[in-house]
Amino acid sequence: MKRARLPMLAVLPVTVISFVVAVPFVLGDHPLQWSSGSPVPHLVLDGKEHTRPAGPTGGDGRTAAAPSTGPELAKVDKEWKQGMPQWGAQIYWEDNPRHSLAYVEKQARLHANYLVGLHANSVSVSFPFFTGNRSSTKITRGARTPTPDRLARVLEIFHEAGLRTTVRPLMDEHSLKAEHGWRGSIEPAGRAAWFASYEKFVTPYLKAAQSEKAATFVIGTELNSLEGDPHWETVVNDAEKLFSGEVAYDANWDNYVRGPVVMPVSHLGVDAYFPVKAGDGASVDTLAAGWNRWLDRKATGPLPKITVAEAGIGAMKGAYHAPGDFSTKRAVDPRVQATWYTAVCKVVQERKMSGVYWWSIYFDDDPNTAPDDKVASRLDFAGRPLTEKAIRACFTSDYAGPGPQTTS
Template identity: 80%
Template sequence: MKRARLPMLAVLPVAVISFVIAVPFVLGDHPLQWSSGSLAPHLVLDGKEHTQRADTEGGDSKTSAATSPTTEVAKVDKVWKKGMPQWGAQLYWEDNPEHSLTYIEKQARLHANYLVGLHANSVSVSFPFFTGTRSSTKISAGDKTPTPDHLARVLRIFHEAGLRTTVRPLMDEHSLTAENGWRGNIKPADREAWFTSYEKFLTPYLKAADSEKATTFVIGTELTSLQGDPHWDGVVDDAEKLFGGEVAYDANWDAYVTGPVTMPVTHLGIDAYFPVKVGDNASVSTLVAGWNKWLDRKATGPLPKITIAEAGIGAMKGAYHAPGDFYTTRAVNPQVQANWYTAVCQVVQERHMSGVYWWSIYFDDDPNTKPDDKVASRLDFAGRPLTEKAITSCFTSGYAGPGDETAS
């Protein structure tokens, strides 16, 4: 029997939404051209509707519930079960062939302890794979792509901590920038060849994810131009033969709001970087209203089948206008980031969504240190006490998760 797809019903007039989306693209507001960004609709699935640190940003000394790297791994407060919220972060991992397994294990324990210190129960491991030009038909691993064996070891350590795990391959975009391209507008010259190559690349990672009992495998992320292609049926069918967990797809926010997003998967995530055109002093309630205004364009009320696969914002002035702006380095404003995180968490809870993953932590970083704002991305949240306090407050809020909506 053919798998039910995920139909997203577009409800906005084309002219209006085209203007809303086009302006941010022209102004460079498209989130994370090499690493991501995304919006929100009415989801119909199978016919149903579905750490604490110091309070100030300045000092060098910090008090953290996250521990230094040791041979021991801290344990989550409560292991995730179906129906509970997914409280997590995206861990972005560019591997290095010169890194030893000892180093990789040390970093995995460091991040596991940090996440447990924030009271997270989930982690998503994002890592790059590579292509050529927009028309290329070949997908490949590169030096920065973790090997399946390395991935399996990292997943094992996260499981030792009791963390729910997601595996999330993410197309690197550096080779596409010369053509003003990104992963969402590739145009393979031969789609059958592209999907064959992509499936060959995914196979060992699906096996590694299955061997370590990962909960979710994201079969594609922000591949907007390929959404709805019939080749996905075969790719997902084969993935489900290799991987016993949930097969998901993460849509980019502009594709999600303009819909439909039609993919043969059991779950949809959103890389959610909704621009809210307000000043730096905007209240949390104003930011919540801004998010809900976007979400309501697709559906009002609960969204229990939707996960915010990415949410983040730069800790800097003017960030609300372009929350996924990876490149800009305006003056640091920690309160902007902290308020955004608080608002997103409130939206997730009020809309009974299945959880949120904050973008992001980098695998080679020490999350217990203050970021060097001369070189670090403004989107980094690890080491920013105000944001970490907002995350901890979110993760310990007592929100029961979307199970309340799905059980009835």
């Protein structure tokens, strides 16, 4: 049976609060994207390449666990059911085809156990796909795009742990070298050709998501310039023929607050990097108020049909004005990150939102080790005790969730 969709997911503002923050932020504000096929990945930020220094395992600033049969799989205390909050994290996976399936399985178990230890009930697997320049009409799998079969195995392990699973392809930005080279600014020379190529790419991943009973497939993320295009109708219709779960779209925070996000999907997520003008010692209430001023530009009151698909901030001084800044390495201050996480969780609960996914954990990392702050992104949260304490407090709160939702 065809599920009801939300043709216009973002409601018009009920109350608009004038709130202008004259602060810098990362355009598009997806906090990181690394290029494929290099042992020392390159970062593209505002059209400029940056190099991510190689860590002990070749580029992630952490020590990855050695391949093994892996730990015994833990199990969530309470599996997610419809209407409950989604408490989770984004796992970002740039696959290395030289890694054995045993290594992939071991890493999946490692992350599942870590998430269960945080009392998460959900996980989203983000992975890269590739294009040419901003006008390209061709979508491809790169060397570091997981194959559908390997993705299916990872989903299977997460499912065995009792975690709700989301599949989330994410356009890599390395080739978008022009000014404002961000996935949200692409302008394909032929849109029909672009959408045909994109649908061909996502089809086997939709099948993998269906085979492993994923709950959500995110059909697009932060594609501002393509939102509202009529070609999405065909892509989503065909996706719903292959995948019986929820077909979603994740909007970037700037477009979300700017106006209606018109996408023919069942659910809307927001990659939420709202800048807040506040000092390092700001309270949870101050930060939560800053978030609410941004959200109120869309609508006041509960937002039960919205999921915070990404939230995160650097564990460093001066981070509140640009929470998506992943490249700057100011003095480490774990309290800044932990307080932000607590404030976000407070907003999610008070606004009756569907849940939150923290950005992010690299698939090849060992999340049980502290990040090497000489090379790692300040946004890394795994291995930071204060932030992990804040996450556990959030995920074990008495928030029952938004309740079952109907679409119209």
